[in-house]
Amino acid sequence: xxxxxxxxxxxxxxxxxxxxxxxxxxxxxxxxxxxxxxxxxxxxxxxxxxxxxxxxxxxxxxxxxxxxxxxxxxxxxxxxxxxxxxxxxxxxxxxxxxxxxxxxxxxxxxxx
Amino acid sequence: xxxxxxxxxxxxxxxxxxxxxxxxxxxxxxxxxxxxxxxxxxxxxxxxxxxxxxxxxxxxxxxxxxxxxxxxxxxxxxxxxxxxxxxxxxxxxxxxxxxxxxxxxxxxxxxx
Numbered sequence: 001x002x003x004x005x006x007x008x009x010x011x012x013x014x015x016x017x018x019x020x021x022x023x024x025x026x027x028x029x030x031x032x033x034x035x036x037x038x039x040x041x042x043x044x045x046x047x048x049x050x051x052x053x054x055x056x057x058x059x060x061x062x063x064x065x066x067x068x069x070x071x072x073x074x075x076x077x078x079x080x081x082x083x084x085x086x087x088x089x090x091x092x093x094x095x096x097x098x099x100x101x102x103x104x105x106x107x108x109x110x111x112x
Numbered sequence: 113x114x115x116x117x118x119x120x121x122x123x124x125x126x127x128x129x130x131x132x133x134x135x136x137x138x139x140x141x142x143x144x145x146x147x148x149x150x151x152x153x154x155x156x157x158x159x160x161x162x163x164x165x166x167x168x169x170x171x172x173x174x175x176x177x178x179x180x181x182x183x184x185x186x187x188x189x190x191x192x193x194x195x196x197x198x199x200x201x202x203x204x205x206x207x208x209x210x211x212x213x214x215x216x217x218x219x220x221x222x223x224x
Contacts, residue, residue: 042216044214049210049211051210057210090156099161100146100158101146101148101158106155
C-alpha cells in the first residue's frame with residue numbers, strides 16, 4: 001500500500017531563517033506531487049506541483065521554492081522566511097489523472 | 113475560470129440530526145468532484161469522489177454526495193451525524209490533469 005510521510009509536524013522559525021520541509025511517498029512510482037498551504041480560516045492554496053523529477057510548476061509567486069530530487073521526494077524550501085509564510089503546509093500525491101489526492105499529515109509552521 | 117464555492121463557513125447540528133453541506137462549482141467540462149474531511153491539526157482524508165456514472169456516490173463514514181449537473185452542485189449528506197463528525201469539510205474539483213481547486217471549507221460543529 002502507498003504511504004506518504006511529511007515532516008516535521010511542527011516548526012517554529014525566526015524571520016529571515018531558512019526552511020526545508022520534506023515529503024516522501026512509498027509504495028508507488030512516478031506520482032504527481034503537490035505542496036499546499038492552508039492559512040488560518042482559509043482554504044487550501046496550491047503552491048507547487050510536480051509531474052516528474054526536476055519538473056516543478058509554481059502556482060503562486062512567493063518566497064518559497066520546491067524541488068524534487070528523487071521520484072518520490074518533494075521538498076519545500078525558503079532562503080529567508082517571512083511572517084506571512086506562517087501556516088499549515090500539506091504535501092499530497094496522486095496517480096496520473098484525477099484519482100484524488102492522498103495528503104500527508106501536515107506541518108504547522110510558525111514564523112516569529 | 114474554474115471555481116468551487118462552499119457557501120456555509122460554519123454549520124452546527126445536533127447529534128443524530130441529518131446533515132447537508134453545500135458545494136457549487138464552475139467548470140467548463142465534466143468535472144471530477146471530491147469531498148475531503150480534515151480533523152484539527154491533521155491532513156485531509158478523502159470521503160468520496162465522483163468521476164462519472166451514478167450521480168449518487170457513497171463514501172466512507174456513512175457519507176454520500178449527489179452530483180447535479182443542472183445546478184452545478186455536489187452536496188454532501190449524512191442521515192445521522194455523530195459527534196466524531198465534527199471537523200472541516202472541503203469540496204474540490206479536478207481542474208485539469210494535475211490540479212485541483214478546493215473550496216474554502218465548511219466547519220461542522222456537532223452538539224451533544
